[in-house]
Amino acid sequence: MEKAIQWNQQVDVLVVGSGFAGLTAAIEAGESGKNVVVIEKMKSAGGNSIISDGGIAAADTNLQEKWGIEDSQQMMYDDMLKAGLGLNDPKLLHTVVSNARSAFEWTIDVLNVPYLDRVDIFGGHSVARCYTPEGVTGRTILKEMLEKIRQLGIPILYSTSFRSIITDEQGHVIGGAVLKQYDYKADTGIPANIRTQRGIILASGGYGADVDFRSIQDPRLDGKIQTTNRPCATAEVLKSALNIGARSVQLEQIQLGAWSSPDEHGFGDGPRFADYILFQYGVIVDPHTGKRFVNELGDRKQLADAILQIGHPCIGIAENNAVKHSGWDISKAIRKGVVKTFDSMDDLGAVYGINPKALRASIDRYNGFVRKGIDDDFQKPIADEACPIEKTPFYAMRLWPKVHYTMGGLSINERAQVLDLRGNTIDGLYAAGEVVGGVHGASRLGSCAITECIVFGRIAGQNI
Numbered sequence: 001m002e003k004a005i006q007w008n009q010q011v012d013v014l015v016v017g018s019g020f021a022g023l024t025a026a027i028e029a030g031e032s033g034k035n036v037v038v039i040e041k042m043k044s045a046g047g048n049s050i051i052s053d054g055g056i057a058a059a060d061t062n063l064q065e066k067w068g069i070e071d072s073q074q075m076m077y078d079d080m081l082k083a084g085l086g087l088n089d090p091k092l093l094h095t096v097v098s099n100a101r102s103a104f105e106w107t108i109d110v111l112n113v114p115y116l117d118r119v120d121i122f123g124g125h126s127v128a129r130c131y132t133p134e135g136v137t138g139r140t141i142l143k144e145m146l147e148k149i150r151q152l153g154i155p156i157l158y159s160t161s162f163r164s165i166i167t168d169e170q171g172h173v174i175g176g177a178v179l180k181q182y183d184y185k186a187d188t189g190i191p192a193n194i195r196t197q198r199g200i201i202l203a204s205g206g207y208g209a210d211v212d213f214r215s216i217q218d219p220r221l222d223g224k225i226q227t228t229n230r231p232c233a234t235a236e237v238l239k240s241a242l243n244i245g246a247r248s249v250q251l252e253q254i255q256l257g258a259w260s261s262p263d264e265h266g267f268g269d270g271p272r273f274a275d276y277i278l279f280q281y282g283v284i285v286d287p288h289t290g291k292r293f294v295n296e297l298g299d300r301k302q303l304a305d306a307i308l309q310i311g312h313p314c315i316g317i318a319e320n321n322a323v324k325h326s327g328w329d330i331s332k333a334i335r336k337g338v339v340k341t342f343d344s345m346d347d348l349g350a351v352y353g354i355n356p357k358a359l360r361a362s363i364d365r366y367n368g369f370v371r372k373g374i375d376d377d378f379q380k381p382i383a384d385e386a387c388p389i390e391k392t393p394f395y396a397m398r399l400w401p402k403v404h405y406t407m408g409g410l411s412i413n414e415r416a417q418v419l420d421l422r423g424n425t426i427d428g429l430y431a432a433g434e435v436v437g438g439v440h441g442a443s444r445l446g447s448c449a450i451t452e453c454i455v456f457g458r459i460a461g462q463n464i
């Protein structure tokens with residue numbers, strides 16, 4: 001069988017995808033002297049990684065110690081398991097959590113990624129353990145990864161789309177079929193085959209932008225639901241592995257971002273206000289009743305499910321002290337009209353069609369919870385520095401979920417080896433990042449995807 005194949009190129013390791021998982025894996029494999037090639041179907045590197053906020057989570061770090069935050073691997077594990085509704089693969093979850101700190105430190109010590117001097121908490125984390133690179137963008141991390149890739153002399157073949165996995169008669173992976181000079185829009189290119197001595201690392205990301213594939217998994221998520229993902233987030237690489245007998249897990253577990261606005265496309269600028277300010281210090285109300293209906297610091301699944309259950313966009317409200325205290329610049333969201341400012345609660349209610357009396361009653365009740373530090377209605381943790389919603393201007397944003405992340409994917413073991421339907425490893429096939437399933441179960445906590453990409457990217461690159 002092998003003799004009939006015409007090989008156009010030979011490498012030790014073929015990495016599919018140039019996001020955080022793929023570049024991390026390539027760096028680790030390259031550092032150990034392997035001849036590595038990265039292929040990327042788009043014209044530039046970065047996938048969803050480059051448009052992310054770059055937030056990475058880890059417990060027990062020096063930054064937490066500096067800010068007096070007590071945390072542990074066990075607490076992080078418990079938080080992720082709780083959000084995942086216990087569907088997480090315990091071994092994979094343990095691997096991510098126990099390697100999170102070293103992955104974060106690797107980005108600093110080996111890649112020289114600069115981080116902001118702050119530690120944030122997002123919904124579902126019990127303490128602040130999320131670190132943000134300068135510029136609040138994944139681009140900051142990607143730039144340093146690409147510099148390392150350049151230093152190691154690892155080529156990235158752009159406009160090269162992975163199509164299928166080539167195996168020998170024993171089922172060992174011996175190479176991949178690709179399309180070079182790939183025209184993304186026409187889905188065409190020139191066929192070529194790359195022979196691999198040690199194997200392939202699949203790091204092709206999730207399928208949040210693949211409407212056909214995602215709506216087979218969850219029929220609610222048809223083309224009418226927007227996504228925060230770039231169009232490259234499609235499932236063909238995942239399917240190529242299924243075609244040779246790889247096992248998938250939890251493909252129907254698809255995360256919606258509850259911090260997104262229906263008033264802008266893609267991820268946009270509203271989420272910075274919603275995720276970093278509003279959920280911690282503000283309230284979400286149903287405009288039809290003026291009432292709160294959820295713990296605003298619940299995890300993403302709880303929030304998105306609660307808003308979808310309401311059935312129409314809901315209104316998030318925060319006040320001036322919270323915006324000032326947070327230190328985040330939300331001027332772009334305001335300029336775009338995604339976040340609006342108001343001098344009174346009645347004006348705010350009028351714009352969103354909320355009954356003013358009902359709205360004032362909800363805000364007064366919530367302010368009482370802030371003053372006593374306990375939310376009797378939804379048990380939202382009230383931060384020490386939280387203020388009642390009193391100081392104008394008030395800030396508000398419409399919230400409606402968008403497809404954000406796919407928790408399901410290929411089944412791997414702790415060594416990042418892809419498993420077949422019987423649970424055996426497929427020789428020469430590894431995977432890392434969002435293409436993998438099982439770590440997060442029913443819901444991924446904020447900043448934990450990048451941790452996973454780097455932890456399993458490193459493991460895949462070291463083990464192949």
Ligand SMILES: Cc1cc2nc3c(=O)[nH]c(=O)nc-3n(C[C@H](O)[C@H](O)[C@H](O)COP(=O)(O)OP(=O)(O)OC[C@H]3O[C@@H](n4cnc5c(N)ncnc54)[C@H](O)[C@@H]3O)c2cc1C
Pocket residue numbers: 016017018019020021022039040041042045046047048049050051052053054055056160161162163203204205206228229230232233234236237267404405432433434435446447448449450451453
């Ligand atoms: C807007 C946004 C913000 C986010 N913010 C955060 C955050 O702050 N913290 C966090 O933890 N997570 C965040 N996430 C999630 C996180 O960014 C992603 O899960 C992670 O970056 C995925 O990395 P990856 O390397 O697995 O895939 P990607 O970064 O998506 O890279 C996959 C690459 O593979 C390429 N590819 C796909 N198919 C093929 C093919 N057939 N042939 C060749 N190449 C192919 C793609 O073009 C892409 O470049 C965010 C996600 C989004 C969309």
